Amino acid sequence: MATRRPTAAAKARPKAAAKKTASPTRAAKAAKKPLVTLAVDIGGTGVKTMLLDESGSPVSERLRDETPKPAEPMPIIDIIVAQAAKHGSFDRVSVGFPGVVHDGVVATAPNLDNSWAGVDLAATLSERLGKPARVLNDADVQGFGAIAGKGVELVVTLGTGLGSALFVDGRLVPNLELAHHAFRDGKTYEECVGAKALSKLGKKRWNKQVRKAIEQLDHAINYHALFIGGGNAKKLEGDLPARTSVVSNACGLLGGIALWRN
Numbered sequence: 486m487a488t489r490r491p492t493a494a495a496k497a498r499p500k501a502a503a504k505k506t507a508s509p510t511r512a513a514k515a516a517k518k519p520l521v522t523l524a525v526d527i528g529g530t531g532v533k534t535m536l537l538d539e540s541g542s543p544v545s546e547r548l549r550d551e552t553p554k555p556a557e558p559m560p561i562i563d564i565i566v567a568q569a570a571k572h573g574s575f576d577r578v579s580v581g582f583p584g585v586v587h588d589g590v591v592a593t594a595p596n597l598d599n600s601w602a603g604v605d606l607a608a609t610l611s612e613r614l615g616k617p618a619r620v621l622n623d624a625d626v627q628g629f630g631a632i633a634g635k636g637v638e639l640v641v642t643l644g645t646g647l648g649s650a651l652f653v654d655g656r657l658v659p660n661l662e663l664a665h666h667a668f669r670d671g672k673t674y675e676e677c678v679g680a681k682a683l684s685k686l687g688k689k690r691w692n693k694q695v696r697k698a699i700e701q702l703d704h705a706i707n708y709h710a711l712f713i714g715g716g717n718a719k720k721l722e723g724d725l726p727a728r729t730s731v732v733s734n735a736c737g738l739l740g741g742i743a744l745w746r747n
């Protein structure tokens with residue numbers, strides 16, 4: 486009986502590679518499947534989720550629930566898990582959190598609840614959802630969705646709180662917390678331009694305050710570009726200062742794809 490002798494090329498080929506060329510395994514096929522990211526944006530008034538494809542484009546509708554009061558960890562995590570179940574399958578999770586976050590662990594949550602301090606949100610969500618999870622500050626995530634990736638770019642979000650994020654040639658300086666620093670009249674930036682200030686001052690005076698805050702930040706940081714996002718950015722009126730543009734609040738979810746870039 487004739488036996489088939491391996492050719493010189495087949496002999497030279499490592500075994501695994503020879504197998505792969507002959508018939509792609511199921512694992513290899515699965516590895517080529519585009520990864521879907523569950524993007525989560527936890528805010529002072531709403532908890533939002535959406536699925537993104539590998540390019541960061543939405544592949545599901547956006548789901549939103551009111552942030553529970555008190556805004557403690559478990560009720561918010563339960564909302565995320567319930568929304569995730571409605572979306573269908575995904576491979577990984579990106580979260581924007583409204584406070585300082587170090588390696589997935591929450592340090593502060595000024596507009597949610599003090600009980601968040603020390604919560605390992607990345608580990609908890611990963612366990613509840615059965616997928617790897619990464620967590621960054623919400624303004625940092627929003628920034629990734631907004632910036633051009635060139636020079637010094639500052640991102641400010643006007644929502645319940647005041648978010649801030651700084652990027653140098655597309656690289657994040659994480660957890661820039663301008664919100665609670667002194668701005669004017671003994672008040673912080675967040676006290677002067679956050680949601681409470683908007684409802685107290687009214688649109689016109691709030692707009693003036695925002696412009697003053699921008700002026701001061703420009704002098705302090707000397708950015709090349711400023712992007713303003715967050716739910717209240719749409720309340721800005723009149724011409725914007727130089728090098729400033731308003732970006733969609735959707736960036737808070739769309740930026741989530743950047744958490745999985747190397």
Ligand code: BGC
Pocket residue numbers: 582583584585595596622623624642644645646647648649662664665675
């Ligand atoms: C927090 C920031 C957060 C911002 C917007 C501020 O109160 O300190 O970490 O990015 O609110 O949510």
